[in-house]
Amino acid sequence: MxxxxxxxxxxxxxxxxxxxxxxxxxxxxxxxxxxxxxxxxxxxxxxxxxxxxxxxxxxxxxPWLISVFLLILLSILAFIAGTILVLIGMFIYNGIKIILKEGNHWTNYLSLGLGILFILVLFIYPNFGHFYINDWVTYVYIFILLTTLYFIYIMIMYTFTAWINLVNPKNPHLDYVVVLGAGLLHGDQVSPLLAARINRGIEIMKENPGSKLIMSGGQGGNETIPEGVAMAKYAEKLGISKDKIIIENKSKTTYENIMFSHKLMGPNSKFCLVTNSYHVYRALVLAKNQGLKCIGYGAKTKWYFTLNAFIREFIAYVVITKRLQITIVGIIFVLCSIAAVFDNLIL
The missing domain is CATH 4.10.860 (DNA Excision Repair, Uvrb; Chain A)
Incomplete structure (x- = not known):
């Protein structure tokens, strides 16, 4: 031992x-x-x-120590099972709530759909899918199960990594605070979600004397002014002087937010990205892909919206790394296919 x-x-x-x-x-x-x-x-x-x-x-x-040890073991197993059930319940509950509050858009079904998928793969099929061991459908299920477990694992790793990147214990002095834009209300008004980002950016700017805000966001199809302009006006109403604000008004995506904002900075500048907490990690990955060093800060978001938005961000991360994900899923498919063929040849 x-x-x-x-x-x-x-x-x-x-x-x-x-x-x-x-x-x-x-x-x-x-x-x-x-x-x-x-x-x-x-x-x-x-x-x-x-x-x-x-x-x-x-x-x-x-001898009572054996009972204590078994109790600890059972408690751990119960905690793991309970955590899985709670997570599935959260996916379904938040999915229903966001559909009721945010409307009937396909992205609002992500949380609910994921919860239902977990129930189908982990509980319904194992109990009611009575197929013969050599049936091809069994191997289709095994492929779906292994793929699902792989993405659950990647999602867990993504979640932990995202949390780690929200913590900035020892920060260098920042020269710029880049606030990433979001859609405007009525074409020219800052939304509550965007306002939370700006407020957080102002807090960080005040913690770094001499730093400047970069309000980053171009003009969308249904917007009458660029997001960066609307964000600057909002910050000025909160008492931030114009000389503390730089407007970036050309970007259409998060990738462009970062790229165009960086071009407005001085050489060797230290900066951070400010967005909603669920969006921080993907923004940092996009900055990393551009060879830029920076840290990220998250703004508060309505709790019922966070889980669905986080799933959307995870899907976007999978898209960013699609070559790797396709390769791994392809390997799983090939292994399952070989096992199915080998099993049927023997029988």
Whole structure:
């Protein structure tokens, strides 16, 4: 048992050191989430095996320790099962709520659809899909299950990485605070969502004396003025002087927000991106793809909107990394196809 403990301790130290390395060098990759969760998992495994070892040593004189250990194990399993059920419930509840509040748009069905998919794949088919072991449909289900589990894993890593990138404990002094635009109300009015971004940007600017705000956003098809102009007017009403504001009014996408805003900065400038919390990580990935170093800050968003928006952001991230995702799903498909052919040939 001592040898096992030493092996797991070594793995934990490797994972933890890797996590610290990623934090210091480039935390805008999924390696941040992967090394963090690997550190948590191996640490929990270390504690679990230590408890097993202690229980084995002292159970002869203290038989009640076995009951305590089993209780801890059952509690962990119950927590995992409960977490899965709660997450599915949140997906469905938030999905219904956002449809009722935000309207009948296809993007508002993402949360509800994901919750239903999890129920179908994880619960309904295993209990009611009575197919023979050599039936091709079984392998179709296995392919769907493995693909679903893969994307659940990637989503978990994405979530942890996104949280990590919202925390900025030791920040360099910022020269610019880039506030990313969003759609305007009635063609020229800042929406509550966009106002939250601007308010957060003003807070950060005040924490960095001498810094300037860059209001970034072009003019959409149903807008009468560029978003950057409307954002600047909103900030001026809050008492921010014009000389503290730079307007970027050409961008149409988040990628262009970052690219055009960076062109307005001085050389070797340090800057941050301000957007809603669910959007920060994808914005940072787009900045990384342009070779730009920056940090991100999140503005508050209505809680019922956040989960659906986060799923939309995750899908957008999958699109950004589509070559990698297609490759991995393709590998899963090939392996399932080989297994199905091999199984049918034997039978």
């Amino acid at each position: 001592l040898e096992v403990l030493l092996i797991i301790l070594s793995i934990f130290l490797i994972c933890f050191v890797s996590f610290i390395y990623v934090l210091k060098h480039e935390r805008r990759t999924l390696w941040a989430g992967m090394t963090f969760t690997a550190s948590l998992f191996t640490f929990a495994l270390l504690i679990f095996i230590s408890l097993m070892d202690l229980t084995d040593i002292y159970s002869k004189n203290h």
